[in-house]
Amino acid sequence: MIERICPKCRVPMNGEKCIKPNCGCNTKLSSTIYWCDNCNIPIYDDSCPLCGGDGRYVSTDLRPVFPEENVLISIILSGEPAKYMKCSIWNGNGLYLIDGKKHKFSITQLNKMSLDRVNEIKSMYDSFAEKITYEYFNDHIEKFIKANADRYNYISDEAIHYVQQYQNKYAVEDMMVSFSGGKDSTVTSHIVNKALGTNKVLHVFGDTTLEFPYTLEYKKRFNKNDESRGVRILTAKNREKQFEDLCAVVGPPSRVMRWCCTVFKTGAIQKTISSAFKDKNNILSFQGIRRSESASRSKYERESESPKISKQTVVSPIIDWIDFDVWLYILTTRIDFNYAYRLGWTRVGCWCCPNNGAWSEFLAKIHMFEQYEHWHDLLVNFAKQIGKPDPVEYVDEGGWKARQGGNGLAAAQTSIVSFEPCATEENAFNYDLLKPISDELYELFKPFGYINKDLGNKRLGEVYVMNKAGKVVLVLQGRIGSTKLKVIIKDIHIAKAKTLSVAESKIQCQLTKFQMCLNCKACESVCKYDAISVKDDGTGKISYVIDDNKCKRCTECVSHFNAGCYMRKVLSIKRS
Numbered sequence: 001m002i003e004r005i006c007p008k009c010r011v012p013m014n015g016e017k018c019i020k021p022n023c024g025c026n027t028k029l030s031s032t033i034y035w036c037d038n039c040n041i042p043i044y045d046d047s048c049p050l051c052g053g054d055g056r057y058v059s060t061d062l063r064p065v066f067p068e069e070n071v072l073i074s075i076i077l078s079g080e081p082a083k084y085m086k087c088s089i090w091n092g093n094g095l096y097l098i099d100g101k102k103h104k105f106s107i108t109q110l111n112k113m114s115l116d117r118v119n120e121i122k123s124m125y126d127s128f129a130e131k132i133t134y135e136y137f138n139d140h141i142e143k144f145i146k147a148n149a150d151r152y153n154y155i156s157d158e159a160i161h162y163v164q165q166y167q168n169k170y171a172v173e174d175m176m177v178s179f180s181g182g183k184d185s186t187v188t189s190h191i192v193n194k195a196l197g198t199n200k201v202l203h204v205f206g207d208t209t210l211e212f213p214y215t216l217e218y219k220k221r222f223n224k225n226d227e228s229r230g231v232r233i234l235t236a237k238n239r240e241k242q243f244e245d246l247c248a249v250v251g252p253p254s255r256v257m258r259w260c261c262t263v264f265k266t267g268a269i270q271k272t273i274s275s276a277f278k279d280k281n282n283i284l285s286f287q288g289i290r291r292s293e294s295a296s297r298s299k300y301e302r303e304s305e306s307p308k309i310s311k312q313t314v315v316s317p318i319i320d321w322i323d324f325d326v327w328l329y330i331l332t333t334r335i336d337f338n339y340a341y342r343l344g345w346t347r348v349g350c351w352c353c354p355n356n357g358a359w360s361e362f363l364a365k366i367h368m369f370e371q372y373e374h375w376h377d378l379l380v381n382f383a384k385q386i387g388k389p390d391p392v393e394y395v396d397e398g399g400w401k402a403r404q405g406g407n408g409l410a411a412a413q414t415s416i417v418s419f420e421p422c423a424t425e426e427n428a429f430n431y432d433l434l435k436p437i438s439d440e441l442y443e444l445f446k447p448f449g450y451i452n453k454d455l456g457n458k459r460l461g462e463v464y465v466m467n468k469a470g471k472v473v474l475v476l477q478g479r480i481g482s483t484k485l486k487v488i489i490k491d492i493h494i495a496k497a498k499t500l501s502v503a504e505s506k507i508q509c510q511l512t513k514f515q516m517c518l519n520c521k522a523c524e525s526v527c528k529y530d531a532i533s534v535k536d537d538g539t540g541k542i543s544y545v546i547d548d549n550k551c552k553r554c555t556e557c558v559s560h561f562n563a564g565c566y567m568r569k570v571l572s573i574k575r576s
Helices: 067-078 107-109 113-133 134-149 148-164 183-196 213-222 244-248 259-277 324-333 358-367 368-384 392-397 412-414 438-443 500-516 522-526 567-572
Strands: 003-007 029-030 035-036 042-044 056-059 089-092 094-096 101-103 175-180 204-208 233-236 282-288 302-304 312-314 420-421 427-434 450-452 464-465 474-476 484-489 534-535 540-545
Touching: 042 134, 042 312, 056 094, 067 089, 067 113, 089 175, 134 324, 148 183, 148 324, 175 183, 175 259, 183 282, 183 324, 204 259, 233 259, 233 474, 244 259, 244 368, 244 567, 259 522, 358 368, 368 392, 412 500, 412 522, 412 567, 427 500, 438 540, 484 500, 500 567, 522 534, 522 567
Parallel strands: 175 204, 175 282, 204 233, 282 312
Antiparallel strands: 003 029, 035 042, 035 056, 089 094, 094 101, 302 312, 420 427, 427 484, 450 464, 464 474, 474 484, 534 540
């Protein structure tokens, strides 16, 4: 059962906001899942529709445990692979329900096992894998589907009708499905195709280069399935960067700073969307976002403008669904899905994501041991690089996941922009750059106006930045190849600044970009006019180009990120 509760008034509400006077708070979802002991299945309502018996509360959410995971659980709990093969097993809130009884084991202790012991479990699992049967599982699932048919009908009808309301607002050619290969995007894709009665909605798959092998296998199957045959899928992928190479420069991603999403997902998707939809000013993106996934997502609106990728209106047909609902839909419709879920993974983003839990890490040891061992070695080497006294303990205890900033990394030093006010000229600043001046520097000043290299004093290396009216707003003085740059601010209102100090900080933003650019594509992703192009020629030389004809001088690329550059945020360090 799912209710909306006002967190302030503590009473159920029908809508997304509390209607009590002087309140108006956003309501929060509260879910309750029951267990029918007679039918040996979870049920949505407190009374079983099959037998009429009373259900008892077991969890706020549940997911099915497929036979593949069942075998592993059996080995862990009993040492016998077939111990629970005939049982109805579900997982909720970290606990396993075996025929309605709760079983708990320490996943933390599992990950403290020696690799020899892990390999013993793996060997036992692999030897039994061919004997896995779905006979008993299917019997339980059929009862589960019948018992919860009313819930399925309600959530599927509601989601379909929600999607259909956009038919009159957008052409199919202006729509897309954000497809990750996970269960939520799989369900969203199925609902969209069903609601619109067509397979012509474009799907965009973000290949982070860190996908589960099962995800890539599923993507290949997707176009061959009866339900999705004919769907056009575009793969968005950053082919200019290697994840491990970037880890060596900025360190592995952490929970605090998952730079990998921006570099290998957001930027690549933005570029793919811009190419696919060209001159479209706004497209409709269907996404499988659900509020129950995390605290941050609990605050998401069902329809919103994308905060990361320009030109997108994002709608989430299944935003109020819980895991129970998603699996009810998949099992009822019998659509194909990612095999990783059968093995026990609960999320199938990047397999080495720092947000993955201890259970995901253990599963990687069992089913992806070579990849796990390679990643573990990389983390240990990084820990040594930044001077951790016990690198292995630092990694095994999850210290890398909590890491902040770029302490110990050489790249962090490039975030420093040294300057001092000019003693002889008003509103002028002298900078000591860490990178020699090149023509690329002037590209980064285009958001402030139009570059003019003809009017300035050639001897001083003077370049003017002018507004539309032809008035000089900035004067840049610095010879090509030199690290000395003087900037004279003629108009403090650049980038919507109201004071001289703010105007100077905007200049520092662009100088930081100039010094730090690692081709992360973050700037590209925030420009709604597709004016910015950042490329790596393969030798490490990065070109940053702003198209004068496309740039609207909105300065969003200047102000969007902390101190102008996304990588500065990633590598920020405490300075004494």
